[in-house]
Amino acid sequence: MSAVLRWTGIGKLISFYRHIQFSAPWTTTGSASMLVCGIGAIHLYLLSGNFGFPTYLNAYFALLSAAALLSAVGMLLGRRPGWGLGSLVALAAIAVYVASRTLGLPGLPELVSRWDDPLGTFSLALAVLLLFVHVSVVTGMNVAVPRRRDWHD
Amino acid sequence: MGTEKTRPESTVLSDRQKHRVTEQLRHEQTTCAGCGSGDFTVGQALYVGFLFLDEENGNYMVALTCNNPECPAPRTGITLHESAFLDVG
Amino acid sequence: MYELDFPVWIRITHWVNLLFITLLIRSGVEILGTHPKLYWRNDSKPGTEWARFTRKTMPTDKLYDTLDEEESYSSLVSMPGHKQLGLGRHWHFFSVIGWILTGLTYVILLLATGQWHRYWPYSWSIFPTAWHDLLTYLSFNLPPLLPGQPYDALQKLTYAFVVFVLAPFQILTGAAQSPAIEARFPRYVRLWGGRQAARSLHFFGLILFVLFIVVHVTLIAVWGWGMLTSLMIFGDVESRQWAIVLSLVIIAAVVAVHWAATKYTLRYPRRTQRALGAVVMGVRKWSLKPLVSKQNYSAAELSPEHRVNGKPPISDDYKIMAAHNFADWRLEVAGLVENPMTFTLQELQELSGTQTQRVLHNCVQGWSSIGEWSGVPLRTIVELVGPLPEARFLCVLSMQDSGRDEPSAPGQGQFYEIIDLSLARHPDALLAYEMNGGLLPIEHGAPLRLRLENQVGFKMAKWIDRIEFVSDYSGIGEGMGGWREDNVFYDKNVEI
Known part of the structure; x- marks a missing residue:
């Protein structure tokens, strides 16, 4: 496997991220918490907008919004579980949105194939960005508060 | 001459440290390259371990001045590790 | 009302710009790689960088210098690549002269021919319209063009931003990194927050240009590659098949120029140095060389x-x-x-x-x-x-x-x-x-x-x-x- 990665150059391409490192813990944490808040806000809007969604979906929206808020607070307080929760929120948002447009959700067959929802696309973009920021923290490209870079040169 | 000033990289040696340098010179039978004399005045020690690629950490260039008034090149030096003349630890 | 079409000079400057901007990007990455760290403060104090694009670490018990920190990047991303700062600089400064001349020609002709109307926001309503366009794009649909104009509102604002804000921003932040300009006009450097802030901002400009190119090319494909490249090659939408072929030929030609220039530069560095240096130093001789330092930092x-x-x-x-x-x-x-x-x-x-x-x-x-x-x-x-x-x-x-x-x-x-x-x-x-x-x-x-x-x-x-x-x-x-x-x-x- 490693020989394949080396021979094709894919390994080098994948490991390229190691050459990129930022020292911006507050920008990183702030961006991630804003992204998760954005996802939360969209779902809160869906909850409060009286769109006639089934109860289970409203409960999911409420749960996701609360989790998003909790995640943002956790991140800003420098708690690692805040990041894990944030990624769960993002993954849930992506999974439920994609499921609603492909498999269909109970009571909402009309959403299948309805990809032309700007709010949905926006929410997906926020979720993907949040996952990307989290991955960047896990891989060491970024650091999140309370961690700091210890670079001497 | 400007030799009275201390360079930022140099250390002024105490009499005891200078004495240890002199002992080292005697031990190694160091003679002046200019005139062959073995009589030196010990000056400041320049830390070379950090600045110069070819030097080991802890090395100093200790300034020596040949005491022979006829010497054509009286200013010379010897590389010593700090353990040989500085009071360490 | 002017007819906002695609006259021949717009088409030529567009493709020439493509060549210069890509040369600038690659040679810029070469320059970045020689000190792959970005700072906000003038002192570039070790460890205070906000970004680094290297895995090297320096010793603490031995003198090192910034030559030790230099990175060797692949020619795929840098011009010419392989730790050739001198040649990368030649290409960057040669290309920027060409780029600025192309840009000046473009802007002068825009003003002279009335084509500047294609970028002029006639009313504040363009902003809500652009917002609606964004929502339309997010719903995977295409927004309507502005009446009598070749662009939609979001596109118009984006192009105006790139031409009249981002491009001058890159020139100005680049100039703020010139020691001659910094020495003669120290306040100008302060305006950008200092030398290193200017360098960091120049880097952000690079990222924006790359993002613009990616989105621009993607949307060209979405709107209709044949139709839009036909406009940008023939000035009309009649020859879409030919435009697809020709646009790919032009892009291949730009890639070929990059490839040949990189190979030639690495193989004949001295000739490249002499040829590009003659142009670059000729321009500097009358523009920057006479500048005398007026700086006096506290x-x-x-x-x-x-x-x-x-x-x-x-x-x-x-x-x-x-x-x-x-x-x-x-x-x-x-x-x-x-x-x-x-x-x-x-x-x-x-x-x-x-x-x-x-x-x-x-x-x-x-x-x-x-x-x-x-x-x-x-x-x-x-x-x-x-x-x-x-x-x-x-x-x-x-x-x-x-x-x-x-x-x-x-x-x-x-x-x-x-x-x-x-x-x-x-x-x-x-x-x-x-x-x-x-x-x-x-x-x-x-x-x-x-x-x-x-x-x-x-x-x-x-x-x-x-x-x-x-x-x-x-x-x-x-x-x-x-x-x-x-x-x-x-x-x-x-x-x-």
């Missing part, structure tokens, strides 16, 4: 840790001289002069007219620091020795043998740099023997170094022991005007 702004480049001579002679505080050191000034002279350090210190300058130091690699330098103005020495009429250059020789002392710089032999006699007469050209109020430290060039405040750092030779006045430098070294010019293809006059 003592509070001095960098606590002034970075260095180049390592001190490792010869025993040098170390012994240093241990004796350079009492045996001599500066010989000779060559095409009426009175060849030799100075001891004390004699230099006793010359009248000691000059002190608190200035921003620019390394060719991109870092900066602020230092205070004191010494004898070079023009004082020039007046004392009296150059003969045929003397045109000064060859400043260092005690450093770069091949021996600087493993991170490829090349052999004694370090030297050639400067023009006119530059030696600049009021800020200084032979410095003090730094920040103390003796000049060894890593900064003790006992004597050159200061030329409108040049980048490598011209300011350190550990100097000889200055020779010459009429021509073609016979010195490889004849390119200095050790770095000879060995790593840097440019001789480096006002940027």
Whole structure:
């Protein structure tokens, strides 16, 4: 496997991220918490907008919004579980949105194939960005508060 | 001459440290390259371990001045590790 | 009402721009890679970078310099790649001249022909319309074009931003990194938050350009590659099939130019240096070279840790001289002069007219620091020795043998740099023997170094022991005007 990665150059391409490192813990944490808040806000809007969604979906929206808020607070307080929760929120948002447009959700067959929802696309973009920021923290490209870079040169 | 000033990289040696340098010179039978004399005045020690690629950490260039008034090149030096003349630890 | 079509000059400048902008991006990455760290503060203090694009770490118990930190990037992302800063700079500055000329031609013709209307926001309503366009794109649909215009509102605002904001922003932040401009207009650099902030902002500009290109090309494909490339090649939408073929041919041609230029540059670096250098230095000669330093930073702004480049001579002679505080050191000034002279350090210190300058130091690699330098103005020495009429250059020789002392710089032999006699007469050209109020430290060039405040750092030779006045430098070294010019293809006059 490693020989394949080396021979094709894919390994080098994948490991390229190691050459990129930022020292911006507050920008990183702030961006991630804003992204998760954005996802939360969209779902809160869906909850409060009286769109006639089934109860289970409203409960999911409420749960996701609360989790998003909790995640943002956790991140800003420098708690690692805040990041894990944030990624769960993002993954849930992506999974439920994609499921609603492909498999269909109970009571909402009309959403299948309805990809032309700007709010949905926006929410997906926020979720993907949040996952990307989290991955960047896990891989060491970024650091999140309370961690700091210890670079001497 | 400007030799009275201390360079930022140099250390002024105490009499005891200078004495240890002199002992080292005697031990190694160091003679002046200019005139062959073995009589030196010990000056400041320049830390070379950090600045110069070819030097080991802890090395100093200790300034020596040949005491022979006829010497054509009286200013010379010897590389010593700090353990040989500085009071360490 | 003007017809906002695609006249031939818009089509030509568009494709020429594609070539120059891509050359600028790749050569810019080469320049970034030579000091792959970005800072906000002028001192570039180690460890304070907000971004780094390297995995190298430097020792704490040994002197290292920024040549050790240089990264070698692939030619796929950098021009020409493989740690060739000098050649990357030539390409960057050559391309920027072409890019600015293309841009000026474009803007002048926009204004002259009325085509500027394609970017003019006639009413505030364009912003809500652009917002609606964004929502339309997010719903995977295409928004309507503005009535009588070739673009939708979001597209119009984006193009206007790229042409009239982002492009000038890149030029201005690039100019803010020129030591000559920084020296002459220190307030201008402050306007950007300092030299390193300008460099960081220039980097953000690069990212925005790359993002723009990616989104632009994607949306061209979404809207209809054939239709839009037909507009941009033939000026109408009649020849879509041909446009698809031709657009791919043009893109392939741009890639081929990149490939050929990169291969040629790496294979014939000297020829590239001469050819591009002739253009670049010709422009600098009248634009940047005459600029004289007006900077005077406050003592509070001095960098606590002034970075260095180049390592001190490792010869025993040098170390012994240093241990004796350079009492045996001599500066010989000779060559095409009426009175060849030799100075001891004390004699230099006793010359009248000691000059002190608190200035921003620019390394060719991109870092900066602020230092205070004191010494004898070079023009004082020039007046004392009296150059003969045929003397045109000064060859400043260092005690450093770069091949021996600087493993991170490829090349052999004694370090030297050639400067023009006119530059030696600049009021800020200084032979410095003090730094920040103390003796000049060894890593900064003790006992004597050159200061030329409108040049980048490598011209300011350190550990100097000889200055020779010459009429021509073609016979010195490889004849390119200095050790770095000879060995790593840097440019001789480096006002940027």
